[in-house]
Amino acid sequence: MLGRYSWTTQKDMNGFSFYVLYTVLVLHLLRPETGVNGDQFPLYIKEICEIQCSHCVMKSVYWCYECRHILCKDCLRTHNEGNKNQTHSIQPTSDRYKVIFKFCLVGHKTNISNINCLSDELLVATTNEIDKELVIFSVNGHQIDFKPLEGDAISLAVLDKDTVVVSKAGFSDFDLTKIIIQKDKFTKFSDKFSMGGDRHFPLKYTEQQLFIALHDRIKVTGANLLPSFDDIHLEFTPGDMCYNDGLQRWYCVDSHHSRLICLNRDWKEIFTFTDSKMKYAYCLDIDNDGNVLVLCQERNNSSGCVIMVNSDGTSSQFVISNIQLSGSYLYSCMCYHRYTNSLVIGVDGIVYVYRKEAEG
Numbered sequence: 001m002l003g004r005y006s007w008t009t010q011k012d013m014n015g016f017s018f019y020v021l022y023t024v025l026v027l028h029l030l031r032p033e034t035g036v037n038g039d040q041f042p043l044y045i046k047e048i049c050e051i052q053c054s055h056c057v058m059k060s061v062y063w064c065y066e067c068r069h070i071l072c073k074d075c076l077r078t079h080n081e082g083n084k085n086q087t088h089s090i091q092p093t094s095d096r097y098k099v100i101f102k103f104c105l106v107g108h109k110t111n112i113s114n115i116n117c118l119s120d121e122l123l124v125a126t127t128n129e130i131d132k133e134l135v136i137f138s139v140n141g142h143q144i145d146f147k148p149l150e151g152d153a154i155s156l157a158v159l160d161k162d163t164v165v166v167s168k169a170g171f172s173d174f175d176l177t178k179i180i181i182q183k184d185k186f187t188k189f190s191d192k193f194s195m196g197g198d199r200h201f202p203l204k205y206t207e208q209q210l211f212i213a214l215h216d217r218i219k220v221t222g223a224n225l226l227p228s229f230d231d232i233h234l235e236f237t238p239g240d241m242c243y244n245d246g247l248q249r250w251y252c253v254d255s256h257h258s259r260l261i262c263l264n265r266d267w268k269e270i271f272t273f274t275d276s277k278m279k280y281a282y283c284l285d286i287d288n289d290g291n292v293l294v295l296c297q298e299r300n301n302s303s304g305c306v307i308m309v310n311s312d313g314t315s316s317q318f319v320i321s322n323i324q325l326s327g328s329y330l331y332s333c334m335c336y337h338r339y340t341n342s343l344v345i346g347v348d349g350i351v352y353v354y355r356k357e358a359e360g
């Protein structure tokens, strides 16, 4: 509450001195190393959106993560002149989720294929960087550990805080490997599956079953990961899928038709959601309130956004606009880290961590 305290006690100072002091306090609190569990953090994000531009008297409209400056339209134009700030992350202050951490996980020229929550503290990602195919990292990027997997790791499912399943892709097929992380124990448990040209496919573990979505079929195996698979037929091809344990509902994106499809645990359709905000939707996860967050990308460029759809599909809103996603199509990924209430997005080799501003 430091920022609010200064507002009430410093009001006798002249406006400019107050503004400088207030801005310094706010920017101090927005340092990247500010607490990972800082529930206060979103409050300060909301407060900075209500004050004026860092450079002039105009109302702020944008926020730059790197400069820690809030900017009006004119000052943003000045900020963007030349190439010196072209890697800066700029967001409209109206976005509900703001970047709070940004760090390089693997090389800039490699891709993070998938990100998932591993535990309260850690996330896990697959990449195509040699000897860094599996990456375990903390949400603030202070801890990053690599595990070599000998082959492109693409899809990823978390069985428990110490065990993951990854798909390792060949030219036209893939196999599944179970990895016990702490013991460096690798067990290949599937024969080759045909990919049919699509290297990315959803892989989810829930209710002690592993679900593998291959085109319009879901293959299912039990926790023992025996190489026998049940087969479920769908009316669409899921680009990504996630499961709400409380509601016992699957949410899938049908990327090619820009639809969000909700199904019950027996894979019977409950509703289909679509609206003009939902462009090429290819990645989704569920927040702690049961809302579905959908990562979308424009078809002809790398401009992306995140849309939040409520659990019943009756309302939607932009929560992040203007994300620069990967130039190579579908090489961006997203997951919701429940313990820290953070939305984690991987673009090429970079991780962006967003947190929601306070309500009300």
Ligand SMILES: [Zn+2]
Pocket (backbone or CB within 6 Å): 064, 065, 066, 067, 068, 079, 085, 088
């Ligand atoms: Zn900047």
Ligand SMILES: [Zn+2]
Pocket (backbone or CB within 6 Å): 053, 054, 055, 056, 057, 058, 071, 072, 073, 074, 075, 076
């Ligand atoms: Zn300005």
